[in-house]
Amino acid sequence: MITELLNILIIIVGAVSLGIAIYFLRDIKKKEEGTPKMKEIASAIREGAQAFIKREYKTIYIFSAIIAAVLYFALDFTQHGGIPYTLISFWVGLGLSTLTGYIGVHVATLANVRTANAARKNVNDALGIGFRGGIVMGLFVIGTGLLGIVSLFWIFGGIYNITVHYALFEDPQYRPLLFYLLYNAEAQVFFAINPGFMFITYNTPLQFVGFGFGASIVCMFSRIGGGIYTKAADMGADLVGKVEAGIPEDDPRNPGVIADNVGDIVGDCIGMGSDLYESFAITLVVCLTTASIVPEIGEAGIYLSLLIATSGIIASLVGIVVTKGKEGEDPFKILNKGIIAAGIVLAILLFILSYILLGGLEGPKGRLNIVPFWLGVALSGLIGLGATIIITLNTQIFTSAEYKLTQKIAEAAETGPATTILKGYATGLKSTAIPIITVCCAIVVSHLLADIFGIAITAMALLSMVGMIQGIDTFGPIADNSGGIVEMAELGDDVRERTDLLDSVGNSTAAVAKGFAIVSSGLVVLATIKLFLEEAHLSIINEAKPLEISGLLLGVMIPFIISSFLLESVSTTAFDMIKEIRHQFQTIPGIMEGTGKPEYARCVDISTKGALKGMVIPVLLAVVSVLIVGPILGTEALGSFLIGDLAGGLIIAIFMSNAGGAWDNAKKWIRAGNLGGKKAPAYKAAVIGDTVGDPFKDTAGPSMNSLIKVMNMLALLFAPVFAVLFI
């Protein structure tokens, strides 16, 4: 009875969040678009973004059809007697994530031009439209994520009904021959009449893991595709337009300018959206699974997890209400107010819910019994929120031009591009220390406080902020786009100044979101690995056997190799873009005088094709490596492979994101008039540093998040299959 009420409550809150999102969407649509020129530009961006998303999603669906067939035969067919639990949840996760992405494109391409138009009057209205646009995406992420999982929970009748038993010959040498699976009552009968067999049992609720895996697939493609698209367009447009032809950024004479603006949306907005969607979904799945396999927590833990996610929606709604300011107030402070308010609401609800649901429980035996279990869980959640704050500050210190470190990168530009690159590179490397130490402390302490469930809740509390974080993140590309539209539509310097202000705020919020995405990925993957080891029945691994060490070495290596392919795809596509833009400058008469019209669509096409092509190898490497390491080197090696992959991927993600961000801001700092400003040779050197950093921070770095997650979900799904081959 109470659980049914809770279910209804969760669904109502989820539905309300979607309702509010749709209300905001309609509200934005009602605003004016501005001049015919603005409409024309906006529709070109919209068409480009929608065309890319369609093709990207087509690729995802084709690839997923193959994956789904494998999933069905390897898991549902053999383990669930043909009932497509995994299959259905996979498609639901995948479908909802793509739906969210589609909504994101829709709202961002509506909001960008309307933000530009509002900026003709004042900053605050523009900020309002941009932020609401972001919030639509944010509410969709958290709302559909929560509703999707709760629906599966209802459809499949909870967590506990799908336990899988493998029947194995007791004699090890025959085991590979037998691959027969039974479920529920069948198993009892089988073992009663077949004495020569042993069996192993799996508890992972594949009907939810499928959901997370579906979201993972979308994320992997969106991060990689969007990342390649946006940076190839950006680098191509900048190198020929700004550097060679000497025209300003976003100048309508540049044939690559529409592709550049499309890139902001498909990369920064949709890529990040799919990333946070995936993290949110996986975290919820991990929480549910952890609660279900630790008997001391059970149903209370399941509902606690769902209700923390629900609290996240409530906190976001409070945050939205609070995000208001006067004209002239610093927009970053206005957005910050909202986030802080949401964080406080969430923290309070976290303590209340933990007390109510877990108040009477002893908790698992492994934990350090210095505080009551409910308090340990609540504190674990608080640790998650605290970790984000520390890592955000770290990002600020290492990448913001207000601090010495980035200024030193700018100063190193005075002795040329090589020294500024080395300095930025070294700074990026150094920036990994505090985040890694923070993540380590977070998992060690939350594990002490509440065992493995503590780690899961640390991630869950963090991810419940996803509505607000996605909101301020999506605001970034919308503001960036609006600046582009103002420039292209030639609305004048005062309007551009206003959108520039919003754009710089957007850069700061994007940095916050990036830090958030990395920590949350790290935490959720750590929790997933723990689960994988439980499910693969690897309670005792690692005597530093050569196979395990090999798995680890290969795991650390994979992110290096994949980032190599990503950087190359950006370079190759940017190179094609450069050739095309140069060609247009040379062959279209009157293009420089503004009488000849550049062919924007051709550049959009180059970025699209480059992005689609560039996805292939990284995706295959990620998926195939898990499917090779598991069966060939064994599950123990796969365990160390995943841990190595996490370590390498996380560190590279932080390093690349921060190095890229620091170069970018060092350049902007010089452009703002320091060290001789735009005319100085140092500026030229800093532009080179920024160009190197672009694919670091917006392609390779963020893609690492998605790769470590997708590889872990894949391993978790196939853990029973691999384990049977090796036990």
Add this chain to the structure above:
Amino acid sequence: MITELLNILIIIVGAVSLGIAIYFLRDIKKKEEGTPKMKEIASAIREGAQAFIKREYKTIYIFSAIIAAVLYFALDFTQHGGIPYTLISFWVGLGLSTLTGYIGVHVATLANVRTANAARKNVNDALGIGFRGGIVMGLFVIGTGLLGIVSLFWIFGGIYNITVHYALFEDPQYRPLLFYLLYNAEAQVFFAINPGFMFITYNTPLQFVGFGFGASIVCMFSRIGGGIYTKAADMGADLVGKVEAGIPEDDPRNPGVIADNVGDIVGDCIGMGSDLYESFAITLVVCLTTASIVPEIGEAGIYLSLLIATSGIIASLVGIVVTKGKEGEDPFKILNKGIIAAGIVLAILLFILSYILLGGLEGPKGRLNIVPFWLGVALSGLIGLGATIIITLNTQIFTSAEYKLTQKIAEAAETGPATTILKGYATGLKSTAIPIITVCCAIVVSHLLADIFGIAITAMALLSMVGMIQGIDTFGPIADNSGGIVEMAELGDDVRERTDLLDSVGNSTAAVAKGFAIVSSGLVVLATIKLFLEEAHLSIINEAKPLEISGLLLGVMIPFIISSFLLESVSTTAFDMIKEIRHQFQTIPGIMEGTGKPEYARCVDISTKGALKGMVIPVLLAVVSVLIVGPILGTEALGSFLIGDLAGGLIIAIFMSNAGGAWDNAKKWIRAGNLGGKKAPAYKAAVIGDTVGDPFKDTAGPSMNSLIKVMNMLALLFAPVFAVLFI
């Protein structure tokens, strides 16, 4: 009786190798130095190098005095009842390694000018002197390494006499209170009369591990100090001389030119020498220890290890005899002949010795029993030699301008510095795949063939080639120096052409040696980690506890952080150098016309100070992190910390070395006339790429080898101490 004969044989061969080295040294000294100008330049280089080495070694000795005090109290005093086993072997290892370094400086600064003088006549005489100079260093490395360990073996009476017993309360809560150690017969008595105690036993022969650790300390400082020195001087001299003032490389008017040449010697020759010395010493120690703790191998394994090292000397001597060619023959081929001959001799001796010594043994139980044990061991050795070949080929393919990959980096320079940097970076990342997979295969297969002893022998066979490898490596900086002397002494274009040929050969041999150093470090560290885990009594670790995962994350992170500091030290020192050279160009009258003399010594001083200062933080980070992680996070976390450190360090070492090499060769390829040659804008871009790559390939990359080794030796030494705190 037989063992005594063997001991005498080993000592004779070791002594012969030193005798031949001294003979070659005297032979080189007899050759003529050439013009007074040449003598003057050579003595400036010699003084600079000797001054630096003296100051570097002073730092090493001061630091080591502190370390030695800790070693004595933590190990000898508590474990060996005050007999300074560890202390003595530590100082012997350290002393012999510094002696070898000192000889290296001596011979290289004798040979450089004599090679230059011989090049006035023909290539072949110059090659002969340069190669003999290298061989002196090579024979000293392998000769003193072998003799040092055999002497300790004699002095301390073999392996088996030093077993340490810790007495522990059986009740865990009192254990930290008791830290009492007994050895030999004492233990028996103690346990007989004190029933409330349990005890644990350690077998690591600390009297040899101390030797390896002493060599490690020298290597760590030499690699870091030499690496910073050489690249700061190189970058400073190039950026002001070549780029700003437009004078050629090695021009005597450049105040940084002597520092640059000194850098070649202290970085490429002494740094690499100490690295290979350390690898050789540790490998021998690991082999001896492994043989001693696996009862199925025992004394036969100990003598096999020593005799394989001895065979390495014999193989090198054969290689030296074969290294001869006619005038006009490609010098690289001549050197290659020698290496191939040495490899073949070594392989044959390996099979013979394994058969004789292990022919009757069953071997450890863990191995796969498809071949006899002796054959398994011999094949493991062959795998080590094979792995070097694969990794050398990989280095060639990824860094030589004869292959497409490097040419593409050069082509990317046509669109500016940013694209060539990205391309080179991506190429470097990709180059890690084959070496890592090769190392994994090597350890897995050799472990199957001969268990843990197989891994040790894989490394031992590889390292026995150290005499020849060190020889051709030291040839590199000698040839480089001779070119500099020819240029500075203005001996004319035809002589310069000859030394340029030798220099390019030296670059190729340096690449071979670099690949060798990396693989050998990787293998020896893997073997050490296995030993560490045995000695820390960690037969069962890793249920992916948060502490272990934290250890791993921190381990992977450390190489990132340390390389950051190294890159920054190079930048900072290079920056000081740039300022000094600019200052001299502006203030010394007639410097550009050749009438005013530049103050070389001031540049030498800047590099020296920068290098000494730059050592501090990386060394402290490496040492302190082990001493913190061990006691605070525990031995299990330390185990995963070391594995993570190996994975991160090895991959970064390969990546940075290859990326740097590829940028360097891409630049040279353009300079050779491709893509428009020296005048094209692509060349300027490629020079920037090369400047970024310089500290990658010659400072940070190679330092990783030394860091992973020193951290492992430290952990191995303190394993008993840490273990007692946690068991």
